[in-house]
Amino acid sequence: MKKLLFRGLLKNYKKIIPILSTLLMIFCSLPGNVSGAPGLNYRDIQIGDIKNTSESVYDYIGKLIKANLTDALKKIPYITIPTNERKILAAELGIPDGEISSRLPPRVIKKDGSNVFLPIYISGEYSLDRKTDIVSVKIEMENRATGIHRVLANENIPINDLVLNPGPIINKAIKNLVKYKLYTISLVSLPENAEIYVDRSFVGKGSVNNFFILPGYHTFTAMLEGYRDYSEVININNDNMKIELPLEPYQSEVSIQISTQPLNSTIYFNEKLIGKTPDVVSLTPGEEDVIVLKKDGFRSKMIPINEKLWIPQEGERPIKYKISTKLINQQRIPVLIETTEKHKKKAKLYSYIGFGFLGASILLGTQKTIEEQKSDIYGNMGNENYEKAKNNSELLRYLTWGGAGLTIALFTKSFMEILKYFNGYKELSIIKNNCNSMAK
The missing domain is CATH 3.40.50 (Rossmann fold)
Known part of the structure; x- marks a missing residue:
């Protein structure tokens, strides 16, 4: 079928082309499509x-x-x-x-x-x-x-x-x-050769005069290599406003003292090897500054550097900062998982035994009350079973108090195991988050 259609088109192409041309001219002449x-x-x-x-x-x-x-x-x-x-x-x-x-x-x-x-x-x-x-x-x-x-x-x-x-x-x-209502404003960057953007659209370089703008809030941004981007939202509520966009230069170099536990961990700055801990390193800023610390047998740690680190401080050059951190031993992870599970099982065991002793203490207390009532009855009647009931009552009293004490001890032990379980779980969560951060 396709072959027949193709052959038909080849045979009649001279007739088809004028028809298509005519249709195209009619379409182009429609009012909605006028050039x-x-x-x-x-x-x-x-x-x-x-x-x-x-x-x-x-x-x-x-x-x-x-x-x-x-x-x-x-x-x-x-x-x-x-x-x-x-x-x-x-x-x-x-x-x-x-x-x-x-x-x-x-x-x-x-x-x-x-x-x-x-x-x-x-x-x-x-x-x-x-x-x-x-x-x-x-x-x-x-x-x-x-x-x-x-x-x-x-x-x-x-x-x-x-x-x-x-x-x-x-x-x-x-x-x-x-x-x-349309206002005109003047924009100037400091220094003067920065790129200027209004609401993310480039409008000029250095200074822009007589710029037309609608009243209301607008975002003004200035960018220049070697300087931190400056951005500010300003309410344009008057004509002939002059807006200055001051940029702060990056710190040319900064010193950071880095120490780790354990020592002798490798230091990477923006994926570049720069030394081993402990060390004082001199760094120059980039767009996304990250320090990574690595050591065999331990989880790597990534430390993003705060932008404020690169801002010059009066009277301090170079600036000194300290980074002190502890790396996580990889061998601790399976041990931590096993220990956490043990704490969970112990907490359950102690709670079950505690509930058992609690039930026994309640039964002993009930029996003690019965024996006390018997001794009172036998004492009034002068019955020979009075001494026996009295002795049984005393024995049950001691057993009841002992059972209650054991119950409290078991529940306390169960609670302590639960705390250990949650602390271990929390530590595992921190390790997991660190691993996810490194993966990203």
Whole structure:
């Protein structure tokens, strides 16, 4: 069957190919699959000219504003799409308006193109007053889906301030465009060449200015080789906040005094052999620092090093630390298991015997009470059995007290064996946990 199908396809491939091509063209022409159908996934923003209405020698100002505006638009989180705009976009695409999100990421387009779909068109103009060196800048937008036109910024700025720092007017235009609360912050790492991350996303190196961010809590992180990572959660509740991210350098070298029981155990630092105990070793930090102590016939022991060990301390260099530990003899494990089981069995045996003596003591006590009652009756009657009942009562009293004493002793012995059993079990659990740690 497969061979016949394959032969049929080979014979008719010239007829099949045009049919497939036609179907593909029809599929691509459907409204939901139009090239650049941004209403579903993003919102087009087209940046037009920033026109110079003064002398042509100042055309560079327009290019400067456009470049900064383009860069800023790429950094905003999303564009808010009102209900009426969603309906217009959906109608043009031929899809339900519910399929278009109310928040869409921007797609910035500098030039005209056939794939631009009802964009938000941003343009502007500026002029320079040669007498005062003041630049009048106006930035405006036109939403070509809804027809709405708005001025985003209209400022008079000294030319030197505009050229050196166009951020303020750009930020104003962006915040008027997005229609939701958006703050700008400045980030700087100490030292200045660290990588900076905001909510785990890389945003720059050393310093980041005019960074757009939503209000609320965000995680700021700085990373640099040779320094401990710095991370802090900060509540962004104000505009133009400046955030410093200070990193602490690792200690270049630290001395650790290591001793073990028994002595002459091998020391490994990050899997590298460095000596035998007792010894004072000089170590340099790594990302995951671990000391492992080994000796034949004993369980190896792993000691993770606390990060705080590597932080420089004032007036101490090199720093000295002490590690003292006891290795577990492997031969003790089977002995410990056997001893623990013996304690368990003894505890059961002593408790069983104790319950036996407890029952016997109760019976003896009951019989003693009966003999005492008999001696009282015989004494009142002057019966000759009085002395016999009295002697039996005394004997049973001693036996009852003796049985009670043995019962207490047996239960005490059983309790002590139970304690020994639990101590042995606890030691075995510790050994098991150490073994699991080493396995990991």
